[in-house]
Amino acid sequence: xxxxxxxxxxxxxxxxxxxxxxxxxxxxxxxxxxxxxxxxxxxxxxxxxxxxxxxxxxxxxxxxxxxxxxxxxxxxxxxxxxxxxxxxxxxxxxxxxxxxxxxxxxxxxxxxxxxxxxxxxxxxxxxxxxxxxxxxxxxxxxxxxxxxxxxxxxxxxxxxxxxxxxxxxxxxxxxxxxxxxxxxxxxxxxxxxxxxxxxxxxxxxxxxxxxxxxxxxxxxxxxxxxxxxxxxxxxxxxxxxxxxxxxxxxxxxxxxxxxxxxxxxxxxxxxxxxxxxxxxxxxxxxxxxxxxx
Amino acid sequence: xxxxxxxxxxxxxxxxxxxxxxxxxxxxxxxxxxxxxxxxxxxxxxxxxxxxxxxxxxxxxxxxxxxxxxxxxxxxxxxxxxxxxxxxxxxxxxxxxxxxxxxxxxxxxxxxxxxxxxxxxxxxxxxxxxxxxxxxxxxxxxxxxxxxxxxxxxxxxxxxxxxxxxxxxxxxxxxxxxxxxxxxxxxxxxxxxxxxxxxxxxxxxxxxxxxxxxxxxxxxxxxxxxxxxxxxxxxxxxxxxxxxxxxxxxxxxxxxxxxxxxxx
Numbered sequence: 001x002x003x004x005x006x007x008x009x010x011x012x013x014x015x016x017x018x019x020x021x022x023x024x025x026x027x028x029x030x031x032x033x034x035x036x037x038x039x040x041x042x043x044x045x046x047x048x049x050x051x052x053x054x055x056x057x058x059x060x061x062x063x064x065x066x067x068x069x070x071x072x073x074x075x076x077x078x079x080x081x082x083x084x085x086x087x088x089x090x091x092x093x094x095x096x097x098x099x100x101x102x103x104x105x106x107x108x109x110x111x112x113x114x115x116x117x118x119x120x121x122x123x124x125x126x127x128x129x130x131x132x133x134x135x136x137x138x139x140x141x142x143x144x145x146x147x148x149x150x151x152x153x154x155x156x157x158x159x160x161x162x163x164x165x166x167x168x169x170x171x172x173x174x175x176x177x178x179x180x181x182x183x184x185x186x187x188x189x190x191x192x193x194x195x196x197x198x199x200x201x202x203x204x205x206x207x208x209x210x211x212x213x214x215x216x217x218x219x220x221x222x223x224x225x226x227x228x229x230x231x232x233x234x235x236x237x238x239x240x241x242x243x244x245x246x247x248x249x250x251x252x253x254x255x256x257x258x259x260x261x262x263x264x265x266x267x268x269x270x271x272x273x274x275x276x277x278x279x280x281x282x283x284x285x286x287x288x289x290x291x292x293x
Numbered sequence: 294x295x296x297x298x299x300x301x302x303x304x305x306x307x308x309x310x311x312x313x314x315x316x317x318x319x320x321x322x323x324x325x326x327x328x329x330x331x332x333x334x335x336x337x338x339x340x341x342x343x344x345x346x347x348x349x350x351x352x353x354x355x356x357x358x359x360x361x362x363x364x365x366x367x368x369x370x371x372x373x374x375x376x377x378x379x380x381x382x383x384x385x386x387x388x389x390x391x392x393x394x395x396x397x398x399x400x401x402x403x404x405x406x407x408x409x410x411x412x413x414x415x416x417x418x419x420x421x422x423x424x425x426x427x428x429x430x431x432x433x434x435x436x437x438x439x440x441x442x443x444x445x446x447x448x449x450x451x452x453x454x455x456x457x458x459x460x461x462x463x464x465x466x467x468x469x470x471x472x473x474x475x476x477x478x479x480x481x482x483x484x485x486x487x488x489x490x491x492x493x494x495x496x497x498x499x500x501x502x503x504x505x506x507x508x509x510x511x512x513x514x515x516x517x518x519x520x521x522x523x524x525x526x527x528x529x530x531x532x533x534x535x536x537x538x539x540x541x542x543x544x545x546x547x548x549x550x551x552x553x554x555x556x557x
Binding site: 050055062071075081086087088099101102141 | 556
């Protein structure tokens, strides 16, 4: 059964922001990554799915039902917005209890558990929290009723690396318990570790959907090489190299494919320096998907 | 119910402050009564004022040297304050979720928008009743302290009944505008502008009888305070039509809030 079904969803508002003909589905028990640069339409898609924004055309449903017509279906939904805003003059525990009061179960034990894992002080006032701590409140708030569907919009922003790890562990645990997770991000590597399947969105359109196992065969690396002498472009004619820039002794490119091929090629060269990093999503889009798509 | 309780808690401080101000307002108004009534000299002066001046002060044809007339005169200011409270409350209680960007919290909960509005309007109405009742109690108290003439309890109760209806109209107006306007944040300012516009319009129609049709636009003129204190009469039709107006505005609030896109 598909927990999320989105068919031909279109919404335009403002001048350029919006989504066009977005279709995707997420199966039960999946962790689904929704990847795209900032402003590409991730949040618009999610907000339409949740029933915050009315679509111009198309349908969006969770557990087979539209959130507009069946708001009670959101009993099973946990949501973490990309920017967390809460009632500023409430204490953390009061806010979480208020959130829990909407669900038909006792969540007090789970609140304590999650707060302990995320290292969150429940006695503080919301207005006194830092951005990262507000995000933690958002995470606890989204998970406290043990929802069957968890929707996370840019969840890791503001969390330090240690907290990110704890958070990913929480998500994996929820998946083990049978939850479905829909996860938006603009950082591919973050999603790569966690997701079963991903969809790429750019300028409001889905570029493609892929299984993570397919994507993982293609690792993307941004490689910068500094050589001891000048070089010729012909050396870098390996398949999978893109965005090749050669400036005197400096060479830069993005590589997609089996990493052994490129290390073998580099081994032949007389290097002064070498850096291998993650290209950002924008670069991957620009140099692979746009051409192919 | 959790939502109603939450809203009441959120507005607790504001309601306490408004209540204190209303009680103080009634008190400071009533303190002046002896000067108006005692030797009738003040009243003579007031009677000699041109009709337009009297109208602008809010006395009109009221005889402010007796308690019923004086209280009706004072009441015109009480009802203005209560209407401001109701209008700002109506727009604020709806608009604040978007202003504080908490729609992504509240409106993804398993409650419909209809339920959200119902809870908010219930919490708001409860506050209107509390403010009305406290001001009514204060009025009884201070009128009793200064009244040496005829008992005016019936008049007071009738006046406050009309006030509750006017409060309801402005509550619904505020809620309607917050739900309807693209930028709901500004709905409070618009509600207040319409309210003062209606109040001023009421003053203008007091000055000249040619424009009485404009009274339709001013809820402050829906009930004739003069007839109420003179004959202890309250027009059933006026009550019914006013309530209908409040209901229509509230229905509009539901309609537009459901259609609204929550973009923050």
